[in-house]
Amino acid sequence: MTALNLVETEAFIDGLWIGGEATFDVTNPADGALIARVADLGAGETRIAIEAAHRAFPAWAARTAKERGAILRRWSDLMLAHADDLARLMTAEQGKPLAESKGEVSYGASFIDWFAEEAKRGYGHTIPTPDPKKRLASIKQPIGVCAAIAPWNFPIAMITRKVGPALAAGCTVVVKPAAETPLCALAIARLAVEAGVPAGVLNVVTGTDASAIGKALCEDGRVRKLSFTGSTPVGKVLYGQCAGTMKKLSLELGGNAPFIVFDDADLEAAVDGAIASKYRNTGQTCVCANRLIVQAGIHDAFAKRLAEKVAAMKVGPGTGEGVVIGPLINDKAIVKVEALVKEAVAAGARVEVGGERHELGGLFYQPTVLTGASPDMRLFNEEIFGPVAPIVKFETEDEAVALANATPFGLAAYFYSRDVGRCWRVAEAIEAGMVGINEGLISTEVAPFGGVKESGLGREGSSEGLDEYFETKYLCFGGVG
Numbered sequence: 283m284t285a286l287n288l289v290e291t292e293a294f295i296d297g298l299w300i301g302g303e304a305t306f307d308v309t310n311p312a313d314g315a316l317i318a319r320v321a322d323l324g325a326g327e328t329r330i331a332i333e334a335a336h337r338a339f340p341a342w343a344a345r346t347a348k349e350r351g352a353i354l355r356r357w358s359d360l361m362l363a364h365a366d367d368l369a370r371l372m373t374a375e376q377g378k379p380l381a382e383s384k385g386e387v388s389y390g391a392s393f394i395d396w397f398a399e400e401a402k403r404g405y406g407h408t409i410p411t412p413d414p415k416k417r418l419a420s421i422k423q424p425i426g427v428c429a430a431i432a433p434w435n436f437p438i439a440m441i442t443r444k445v446g447p448a449l450a451a452g453c454t455v456v457v458k459p460a461a462e463t464p465l466c467a468l469a470i471a472r473l474a475v476e477a478g479v480p481a482g483v484l485n486v487v488t489g490t491d492a493s494a495i496g497k498a499l500c501e502d503g504r505v506r507k508l509s510f511t512g513s514t515p516v517g518k519v520l521y522g523q524c525a526g527t528m529k530k531l532s533l534e535l536g537g538n539a540p541f542i543v544f545d546d547a548d549l550e551a552a553v554d555g556a557i558a559s560k561y562r563n564t565g566q567t568c569v570c571a572n573r574l575i576v577q578a579g580i581h582d583a584f585a586k587r588l589a590e591k592v593a594a595m596k597v598g599p600g601t602g603e604g605v606v607i608g609p610l611i612n613d614k615a616i617v618k619v620e621a622l623v624k625e626a627v628a629a630g631a632r633v634e635v636g637g638e639r640h641e642l643g644g645l646f647y648q649p650t651v652l653t654g655a656s657p658d659m660r661l662f663n664e665e666i667f668g669p670v671a672p673i674v675k676f677e678t679e680d681e682a683v684a685l686a687n688a689t690p691f692g693l694a695a696y697f698y699s700r701d702v703g704r705c706w707r708v709a710e711a712i713e714a715g716m717v718g719i720n721e722g723l724i725s726t727e728v729a730p731f732g733g734v735k736e737s738g739l740g741r742e743g744s745s746e747g748l749d750e751y752f753e754t755k756y757l758c759f760g761g762v763g
C-alpha cells in the first residue's frame with residue numbers, strides 16, 4: 283500500500299506539536315490495521331489550548347478582515363494542492379471510497395475558500411435615528427475563543443465548516459476531532475501553519491476521553507462559543523454543559539430524513555436521487571435518506587429499479603477500484619445496523635437486496651433495500667447510519683407529509699414530484715431545515731446548513747455562517763444635535 287503523507291501524531295497547541303504520556307491507536311476500518319498512535323490528551327491539555335487561544339485572540343481579531351481572508355485562501359489552496367495525500371489519509375482512517383474522500387477534501391476546502399471572502403462582509407448597520415440629538419449604529423465583533431467538536435464521518439469538512447467562519451470573523455479555535463479520525467484534523471493544522479495561521483489561533487486537542495475534553499471546553503468561561511456536529515444525545519449533553527457559562531451554540535445534530543416519491547415523479551431521477559442520498563459515505567451522513575416513503579402507484583417499479591441498482595454496487599476497501607460502499611466506522615455501528623435490519627425483517631419487512639453482513643467480513647455490510655417497512659419499526663424512527671433503505675408505501679399527499687414529519691428530527695428531507703403546486707405545498711409543510719426537491723445531493727458551502735426540532739440550532743456555511751461567530755454591538759451616540 284502507498285505510504286501515507288502529512289501524518290502528524292501529536293496534538294497541535296499554541297503552534298507546537300504536543301505529545302502525551304499515553305497514545306491511542308488509529309486503525310483502518312477496512313482491515314483493522316494500525317495506521318498511527320496519536321497523543322491521548324485530556325482536560326489539562328485542553329485548558330492549555332484554551333489559554334493559548336485566549337492569548338492569541340486580541341492580535342488575530344486586530345488583523346484586518348482582508349489579511350485574515352488572505353491567510354484562509356492560502357490554507358484552502360494548500361488543501362487542494364495536497365488533495366491526494368489528504369484523501370488517502372481520510373480513506374485510511376475513515377474508510378470512505380477514495381473518490382468520496384477526494385470530494386470531501388474539495389468540499390472541506392470550499393468552506394475555507396468561501397469564508398476567506400465572507401471575512402470581508404462582516405457588515406454592521408447605521409440606523410435611522412428616532413432622535414435628532416442621537417446617531418445609532420451597530421457593529422459586528424468576533425465573539426472570542428471558540429470550541430469546535432467534530433464527528434468522524436466528515437473528518438475535514440466538519441472541521442473547516444466551523445474553523446473557516448471562526449477565523450474569518452477574527453475568533454480563535456480549539457478543535458476536538460473524533461478519536462476515530464484525528465489524522466485529517468492534524469494534517470490540515472499542519473497546512474494551516476504553512477498558510478500563515480499564527481500560533482494559538484488554531485489548536486487541535488486529540489484524545490479518547492471526549493467527555494473530559496468536552497467538559498473542559500464547556501465549563502471554561504473564556505470559551506464564548508461552541509460548535510458541535512454529531513449525535514443528538516451528545517448535542518443535548520453539551521447544550522446543558524454550556525448553560526453555566528451562557529455560550530453561543532451551533533449544534534448540527536442527528537437526522538431522520540424522509541425521501542418521498544410521488545406517483546408523478548420521474549422514476550429514474552428518483553431512484554438515482556435515492557442512491558445518491560442514501561448510500562453516500564456508506565450511509566453515514568446526517569442528511570442521508572433514512573426513510574423512503576413511496577406512493578402506491580409507483581412503489582413496485584421504484585422498489586424494483588432501486589434494488590437492481592443497489593445489487594450492482596461494489597463493496598470493498600475504499601482504495602479498491604470502483605468501490606462505492608466501504609466499511610462502517612466501527613463494530614458498534616455494524617452491530618446497530620445489523621440489529622435494525624433483523625428487527626425489521628422479524629416484524630414483516632422484506633429484503634429486496636442485501637440484508638446482512640457482507641462476505642468480506644469485518645465492518646462491511648451489504649447495501650440493502652427493504653420493502654414492507656412500517657412506521658412502528660425502530661429503523662423508521664432512528665438514524666440508521668448505514669447502507670440500508672427501508673421503503674414504506676403511502677396513498678395520499680397528506681399521509682406522506684404526516685409520515686415525514688412523524689419524528690423529533692428535522693435536518694434534511696427530500697421529495698420527487700413534477701407537480702409544481704404539490705412541490706410548493708409539500709416543501710412548505712415538511713418540518714426540516716433543508717429540503718431537496720427532485721434532488722438527492724443538497725450540501726454546499728454556499729447554502730445554509732442546519733436543522734429544526736431536535737436536529738440542532740443555527741446554520742453553517744452560506745452568508746449566514748459568519749454571524750454565528752460574531753456578537754452584534756449597538757452604538758448610540760448622544761449630544762449630536
Ligand SMILES: NC(=O)C1=CN([C@@H]2O[C@H](COP(=O)(O)OP(=O)(O)OC[C@H]3O[C@@H](n4cnc5c(N)ncnc54)[C@H](O)[C@@H]3O)[C@@H](O)[C@H]2O)C=CC1
Nearest residue numbers: 432433459460492493496512513516534535536568665667
Ligand atoms: N449529525 C451528524 O453529522 C452525525 C451524527 N452522528 C450520529 O451519532 C451516532 C453516534 O456516532 P458518534 O460518532 O458516536 O457520534 P457522537 O455524537 O458520539 O460523537 C461526535 C463527536 O462528539 C464527541 N463526543 C462524544 N461524546 C462527547 C461528550 N460527552 N462531550 C464532548 N464530546 C463528545 C466525539 O468524540 C466526536 O468527536 C451515529 O450513529 C449517528 O447516528 C454521528 C456523527 C455525525
Ligand SMILES: O=C(O)[C@H](O)CS(=O)(=O)O
Nearest residue numbers: 436511566567568569725
Ligand atoms: O454531518 C454530516 O453528515 C454532514 O453535515 C453531511 S454533509 O454536510 O457532508 O452533507
